[in-house]
Amino acid sequence: MSSLLWILPLVPTSFGLLMLGVRDRRWLNALDLASNALVATLVVALAQHVMSAGPLRAAGVFAADAVTILFLALVAFLGLTTAIYTVGWMRHKVAAGEIPERRLPVYFALIQIFIATMLVTVVADNLGVLWIAMEGTTITSALLVGFARDRDGLEAAWKYIIVTTIGISFGLFGTVLIYAAAAHAQGGVPEGAMNFTTIVAIAPTLDPGIVRIGFIFALIGYGTKAGLAPVHMWLPDAHSQAPTPVSALLSGALIKCALFGIIRFHTIARGACGPAFAGDLLLLFGLVSVVVATPFILTQQDVKRLLGYHSVEHVGIVAFGLGIGGPLGTYAALLHVLNHGVTKALVFFVAGDAIGRCGSRDMRRIRGLLRVAPFAGTFLMLGAFSLAGTPPFSIFISELLVIQAGLAGGHTLAVALFLAMVVVIFAGLIHHAGKMAFGAPEPSVHAGEEPRSGLLAMSLLAAVMLALGLTVPVPLHDVLVRAAEVTLGM
Amino acid sequence: MPETTPWALALGQMALLVALGPLVTGLIQKLKARLQCRSGAGLLQPYSDLAKLFRKGSVRADTATSLFGAVPVLVLAATLSAAALVPVVYVAPQGSDGAVVPLGDAILLLGWLALGRFLTAAGALDAGGAFGGMGASREMTVATLVEPVLIVVAFSVAVAAGTTDLAGIVAHHTQGRHIFGAPDLLALFAMLVLLLAETGRIPVDNPDTHLELTMLHEGMLLEHSGPGLGCLVLAHHTKQIVVIALVQALFLPPMASSLSPRALAVAFLGFAGLTVVLALFLALIEASYAKLRFFRLPQFLGIGFVSAFLAAALRLL
Amino acid sequence: MTPELAARLIDAIGAFLLFTMIHILAASQLYRAIYVVAAQSVFIALAGAVLGAATDNLDLWIIAIVTLLVKAILLPWLLFGVVRRIRIHREIVSVIPITVTLAIAGVIVVVAFHLSSSLGSVTQAITGNALPVGISLTLMGVLVMMSRRTALVQMIGLFASENGIFFTAMAVSQGMPLIIEIGVILDVILGALVMGVLVLRVRSSIDSDIADLDRLRG
16 A cells, blocks of 8 residues: 555656657547546545555655645646646647647646656655655746746746745755754664654654754745745746646645645644744744735736736735644645635636637736636636635635634734735735626637536536535545644644 | 074075065066967066166156155065065074064065055156056055955964964964864965965956056056166065965965074975965966956955955854 | 864865855856856865765765766756857846855855854764855855846856755765755756756747846736
């Protein structure tokens, strides 16, 4: 069973390499779907095992506990829905001549390897492997961001790769410090000092000063990758210039994987320095992210950039929840990871459709979506309401839990500020979405047929979104509770 | 051996440096010529040039005052005083506890060199020519960048030795109490950068040129002639070898432990060897690089500055 | 090799590393910067070899050799290849004046010393001054990446920063586990390749340096 941990990232990797030799678009789509379906099945099997039999460990490099399962589920689900969406999207792109046929294998292969690196990030027990996989995601996704080879795309790709690599170097530095602290606490023996499970076990014996500095560097590092302010500048560029499926994966899955890294270091810091230090830092940066993102959301004109800033805000919410801490806050933050991932992917898909239809990313040019593409328009409104935090959708639940936890923890001022920002963003987002969905479409836009695959993907995501808004199903609840416990080091 | 007094020691070493100064210049010229695949002038050419200058008559500008006439002598005097302060081959111990006879302060030495530079610039301004003014202003700009760094380098070495007295620093090195570590390496790097600036060589200044836009030091000498120019040229040679000897004294002093002829000869050979190495370094740099544009000098000298700063930081922290 | 000798050698290598880092900061020509970072990687390899000899750790020897081959030979060769193919002038453009950069470098070194004194308990005596030097190298590499608008120099800053991290790892724990080190170097190679690809893509379609593009705002 522990060999599943090895097999999991190998699946997309081998499919990706296989895809390099395939030319036909339909075959590539089929392989894409097969790979993601296989990954999803494996994740389900892994989840069942971990929830019933406890955490898995493999070769001192990989491990899977409840937190891992949560993130694996997110990555697998998003991978699958993206693969479904890509079927129709790619057909449209190839027909419009925007992506030449000969570059298709490279695209699909890169997507697979990208997913593989994300999987490795999440199942990594060794902090060094975590870092290497994180850098691997940067490298593959940078190529994907700049795939279109236009000027803005390349600029975004370069900013992305440089800023995140700078940030992640800090992360490596923090990793080295924690490693040194652990080796030192073990009496100078470096065996296993890089493994998360080992470090957490000996966390109370670690030198708090070193762990503090190491945590700060790790927070800067993985925070850059996650899009926490003030190192979030690359995110709107990269997420807006990337092809739509890639944007969905970036916003939905990748920044969550970076949050996974932060969570791991958070657990270590909690064990070594007590909950206040790490929690306060996360609270601060989370709140700063939310505040910083707000004015940009209001004044935005590019729809995908809007969504990018929105991701910054939601990463801030997750950090905020983690910072509040306690069982409720951590539970809320982890639930939000899932909710935001799902919802953001949905809205990105809709936005991608709208952009393809209206030929421009400018929101002033996208109008009357409901009339031109009724299903997409509906999903747009649903997605927008969900992102803004309206019941009965999932994000409302997790945001409510975060607020509850914050009030219970006594952070009234922070919660008040948070609420104010959320209200403002709600107004802005609904305003933008309403203008896009209603009204008269531009004359050049034609009511074409909506690709079924795209609609299928969107329906899947919307269903999950709605379901999680109405209730948290028991298996998921168990996973979340266990994950919160692991995060809190209990 | 006659009993040595501090005076004799100082004057002896000064005479040695003055005598050898032009030879070092000739050596650098020869090495540079060889590197540039030409045969170049002879090693003793600078001596011939000096002799020629002292034989010639001098011409003075109408606008020059008596300061102009006094400057060459004053500059030579300042440089010779600096030469007297640098230990070359021997540092005399005094008393049974091995304390050395103080030869002179490193800061004082840098002060003499600075005085020489100031006087040259003043003389150049006094003559009222355009080249003189331009050369003087540029030289002073370089001086503001170079002199603080020299002092920082001297300090970083002095902190280890416990005294800024050159004899004390040398004794600290030769008596094996000094560990040559990272701060010393960084200070040495800084000193090598400054060596180029103080000796007026590429990439800071081009000693061969008399073109308007490329002169720093030469610009200041342009108005002088005859014996005055001879004094200034001799001062320039002496300053070059003084800085070379300073580099050696601060970092790798080849010192004789006693006054026996053999020890002195060995120490002198060491000094000569290191001087040749540094001359080769200067010649290599001269042959390989072009002169930097003037406004790029701060960046180049900034390397020296940061190195010296790091040396001091590493020493103190 | 006695620990004492190793400590002194590593001290000396630290001085060389700082000097090369200053050169990278003050470099105004691309070729010079590439040569200097290659020299810096040679020194890092030397340091790894010295520490490996002093502690009889084979892993460190392997890392030293790999560093030498990859970061001192392969990556500079790659960079030269990219430089040859791009037509822009090879001067390095910086956002802040070089003199200010050098001043900030001085501040960084002081900060690094302060930081390393609070990390003191994990430093090994065998590596002497390596920890503050490593921290300053890392931070100065980041400074290069942030203050230059020439893409290749940003890459050079990345390599220098990674050198610093390796040196720090050596200072606190005899280097990281071998597999991790190899993985990190592999990541650096791949990152460099991707960056090179991006730079060349921009060259083929737009006549400017990729790090100079700034149309995406707000």
